[in-house]
Amino acid sequence: MITVVRAGPLTTIQDQGRSGYAHLGVPRSGALDQWALRRANALVGNPPHAAGLETTLLGCALRFERAAVVAVTGATAVLKLDKLPVTPRDGVIEVPAGSVLDIGRAARGVRSYVAVAGGLDVELVLGSRSTDTLSGLGPPKLTDGTSLPIGDESGQFGPEVEFGARDEGRRDAAVRAASRAVDNSAGGAAAGARAVDDGAPLGGSAGSVSPDVPGWAGEAAAAPEDQEATAAGGDHIELGVWLGPRDDWFDANELFSSEYQVSPMSNRVGCRLSGAALPRIKTGELPSEGVVLGAIQVPADGQPLIFLADHPTTGGYPVIGVVDDVNGLAQARPGSTVRFRALD
Amino acid sequence: MRLKRSGASALLLECRDGDEVEAWRREVVRRREAGELRVIDIVPGARTLLLDGVEPGTDALLSSWRAHDFVGVEHREGSLVKIATVFDGEDLDDVAARWSMPRERVIARLTETNFTVAFCGFAPGFAYLRGLGPEYAVPRLDTPRQRVPAGAVGLAGDYCGIYPTASPGGWRLVGRTSETLFDVRREPPARLTPGTRVQLVAT
Known part of the structure; x- marks a missing residue:
């Protein structure tokens, strides 16, 4: 059993997500950085489908009621065991019974993944243990004091799971919708408002704003090491894009010639970008249609939104193209620059 | 029906109306159950059918189906x-x-x-x-x-x-x-x- 000592702003249980239910309006969910979760699971001997924790920006602290083998991957963060810095050996930390493992603020990247040998043994919901921040399926986000049962099945999967090609995580790869871009056809603007409240957008909700990263939450910029953290916000990301299905609604060249910034309004539903608005060359309303992971949806304001794991299953705004691999966006800090490259 | 690509592993079938969407949906589900094609999610929209998680060559396979055999054809009513x-x-x-x-x-x-x-x-x-x-x-x-x-x-x-x-x-x-x-x-x-x-x- 694990007791959550400090839940942080958004720490959720995630696995490979729930696929196969999109036709019923059930989002895929799952870890945003599938590659990082897979690696953490492999390090502790778990199968790839085991559930771990996804913690956002400020990390979390966990007390292990019994000894456990733990791996932390994804964002770069200081790890402390009983308040003392700890360095993993062969990628794992052996946590003694009763000790507290603290995953600190992300110095680079956004999301850290915590795998525990045996996996987290919460109830399966439609084949997955993932928290879906859009629909509310799966366990609620962690709060201080939450108890997490550890599974006892690690041994049966054998020691080391093959990491596989990077491509492998792509299809499975997996922030609640920022308002306008999502298909709120049944909910309208109010659904959007709800979405922002519950979705812990990366910019946080209150407090002063750091001068270095636009919209960065004030509470996230208090300690001295934060200066390093904010300085690392300006990463450059290049994303391969398959044009379509609705590229004929736009001048697609605009997408490839412009540079965008990751907005602090990004969350598990989508990575919201700001930059030159993509003007439509075709007007009218698009009837709702099914959307895929990585779809670049362009709402009326022309600012693209890239759908991540908790994306709605259908959308009413045209999708200009589809990002080939969204795993990297899981670690894209607000203010990072994004460029698109055409694939064919 | 017109085929459009939606990323590396999904196809969007554009149809005239909801009836055609439903005809294609039923046919794809039937053929998946028969083992003729692999697809993870079959997601209808208002005028489209999204096939997400398909293998390469699925576009050619769909184009080879004789749509008039199942589009506009009366079917036994569902539940x-x-x-x-x-x-x-x-x-x-x-x-x-x-x-x-x-x-x-x-x-x-x-x-x-x-x-x-x-x-x-x-x-x-x-x-x-x-x-x-x-x-x-x-x-x-x-x-x-x-x-x-x-x-x-x-x-x-x-x-x-x-x-x-x-x-x-x-x-x-x-x-x-x-x-x-x-x-x-x-x-x-x-x-x-x-x-x-x-x-x-x-x-």
Whole structure:
């Protein structure tokens, strides 16, 4: 059993997500950085489908009621065991019974993944243990004091799971919708408002704003090491894009010639970008249609939104193209620059 | 039907209307069950069918199917779900005014319509029911309600829909049902799945 000592702003249980239910309006969910979760699971001997924790920006602290083998991957963060810095050996930390493992603020990247040998043994919901921040399926986000049962099945999967090609995580790869871009056809603007409240957008909700990263939450910029953290916000990301299905609604060249910034309004539903608005060359309303992971949806304001794991299953705004691999966006800090490259 | 690509491993089938979408959906499901193609998610929309998680070559395979064998062909009717509905929605008078008829005839219109689930979206188990026809289309509310209760029956565009869970919502409410529409312990979890025929029964 694990007791959550400090839940942080958004720490959720995630696995490979729930696929196969999109036709019923059930989002895929799952870890945003599938590659990082897979690696953490492999390090502790778990199968790839085991559930771990996804913690956002400020990390979390966990007390292990019994000894456990733990791996932390994804964002770069200081790890402390009983308040003392700890360095993993062969990628794992052996946590003694009763000790507290603290995953600190992300110095680079956004999301850290915590795998525990045996996996987290919460109830399966439609084949997955993932928290879906859009629909509310799966366990609620962690709060201080939450108890997490550890599974006892690690041994049966054998020691080391093959990491596989990077491509492998792509299809499975997996922030609640920022308002306008999502298909709120049944909910309208109010659904959007709800979405922002519950979705812990990366910019946080209150407090002063750091001068270095636009919209960065004030509470996230208090300690001295934060200066390093904010300085690392300006990463450059290049994303391969398959044009379509609705590229004929736009001048697609605009997408490839412009540079965008990751907005602090990004969350598990989508990575919201700001930059030159993509003007439509075709007007009218698009009837709702099914959307895929990585779809670049362009709402009326022309600012693209890239759908991540908790994306709605259908959308009413045209999708200009589809990002080939969204795993990297899981670690894209607000203010990072994004460029698109055409694939064919 | 026109094929469009949606990323490296998904295809979007563009159809003329909801009937053609449903014909393709049924055919793809049938052939998947027969082992003729692999696809993870088969997601209908208003005028499209998304096949997500397909293998290379699926576009050629779909193009080789003889669409006239299954599009526009009568099929044995699917399951019929009757939804016991109390017609006391807050917007019932508003809908009656828009349809230029008394409440009683609105209720009659809704209970006599043979609805079909066109697609699901917005929330798990939220089904878009088609069958009313474009002459009965109503706009969404200008200002969505902050909270619509579970089971509320509403209209938007020419669709009818039932909120499976309480949520904000912009559909015009005509009634309510106490039926459970989404339950993760059932298989399938949604009561109203694409292609299901639906009848509203006044209680």
